[in-house]
Amino acid sequence: MNTICEKCYCENKLNSSYMKKILELLGPVILGSKPAEILNISGKSDIKSNKLMEIKSFFNNCNKITYKIINTYDGGIRVLFINKKSLSHIFFNKKCVNFLKFIGYPSDYNLDSYINMLVDKLHSEEFPDEIGIFLGYPLKDVLGFMGYGKNELSATRYWRIYGDPSISYEISNNFLKDRAKMKEMINTSSLSELKNVI
Helix, strand or coil, X not given: CCCCCCCCCXXXXXXXXXXXXXXXXXXXXXXXXXXXXXXXXXXXXHHHHHHHHHHHHHHCCCCCCEEEEEECCCCCEEEEEECHHHHHHHXXXXXXXXXXXXXXXXXXXXXXXXXXXXXXXXXXXXXXXXXXXXXXXXXXXXXXXXXXXXXXEEEECCCEEECCCHHHHXXXXXXXXXXHHHHHHHHHCCHHHHHHHC
């Protein structure tokens, strides 16, 4: 007789291709080269609900990253995954903090209050372009995209690059390396093993 697990997903449910895709995407965040990642949850409401359950089941007790579920003004759902240790390193750059203060973030820097303000903005109709700072993109590229910088658009990778592309390429390459590392970990470990180390 089959029994139904009501409080958690069974091993075969955790080993879904969806969770493997999520973990590969989050490789740079989990491994620390990227401070955050935002994910749109697509599908009908029951599919969205199942995806969120898988995310919660896997990441609720995660030591390396936290997440925020964001219900958007138009009925969509986003999940913001954050590596607070990596994000705090981004904010060691006072230019990043000063720019966020310039566009309305609290004058007294606090990591959690900055994250909460970003989340509040993600609930609204206008998408906050400064999210690029939280995602680990170079400040020069975020400024250029928002129309504040003096640099011209010089390249496009996963984001628009302004001015000298060398530092942007280096950051992008680090993201890709960590994504490849995570993919290898996924291919050689079960998700329950990964859950124990993440």
